[in-house]
Amino acid sequence: DDNDVNNLVEIMRLNENGLNVTGNVTSENLFIPQYVYSHNNATMVLASANVWANLTFNQEEAEIKKGISHVHNDNTNHTFTISESGIYDINYNFDVIDTSASSTDIDVAGRIIYFNGTEIIGSVFETDIIKQDVEVEISHNFLAKLNAGDVLIFQFIANDVDVQISTHSTFGVHPDSVTILIIKIANLP
Incomplete structure (x- = not known):
């Protein structure tokens, strides 16, 4: 290997x-360090309300990784594969916006699942969008016990199909609308 x-x-x-x-x-x-930082600045839409959507990470610029597999330029760019069992500190930040014609109270959430569809305990974070055309950040940090070979998928959901991951281009060379950070902090006993 x-x-x-x-x-x-x-x-x-x-x-x-x-x-x-x-x-x-x-x-x-x-202790062998394992980590990945990945990001994207693409609009990502929901296919329908109340259905989880996978987030893609297709920008290689500034991707920093060691020991966690991720391919940015193929149809698996929504997956991250753990190579060493351990306790991991996981952080995600998703910028979402309500693009609907009228203002409503919308529930929106992010989470991480294993490839088999099982939700990772502690990964769900929910917030509300209460104004039209206002961006809201879904930001969550938690610890997870992961095993070698685990495949992780980041997702978002809303109870209104007009919610999407928003894009940014006002400032900087590489603006982001979605970022994730996975860091191994301890071996398993």
Whole structure:
């Protein structure tokens, strides 16, 4: 496995710098960082109200990743695959807007599911949009126990089909409407 080879190379580099390793080095006694930061600035619409929609992450600029697989330029750009079991700190930020003709009270939420459709406990965050053409940020941070091979999908939903992920272009070179950050913070016992 490429990760094992990369980890071995990192351990050898540490040894050259004076680290004395005795015994076997395993995932139980060595922490290997795993992380991904991904983003997008595309309008994403709901196919219908009250149905979860997958978010895509198709911008490679500034994507930072190690040990978490994500391909930005194919039809799997909505998935992130965990390579090392552990406790992960997960953060997502989605900018949504109500584009309907009149002002209403709309419920909107974000969440993360496993590839099999099971919702990750603690991942759902809901808010309201109470004014027309006003952007609202769905922002949530939580911890999750993830296993090697878990495939994660970020989603959003609203009870009105006129809600969409909004785009930005006023400031900066790479504005974002959707960002995610997944960081491994601990090994599993």
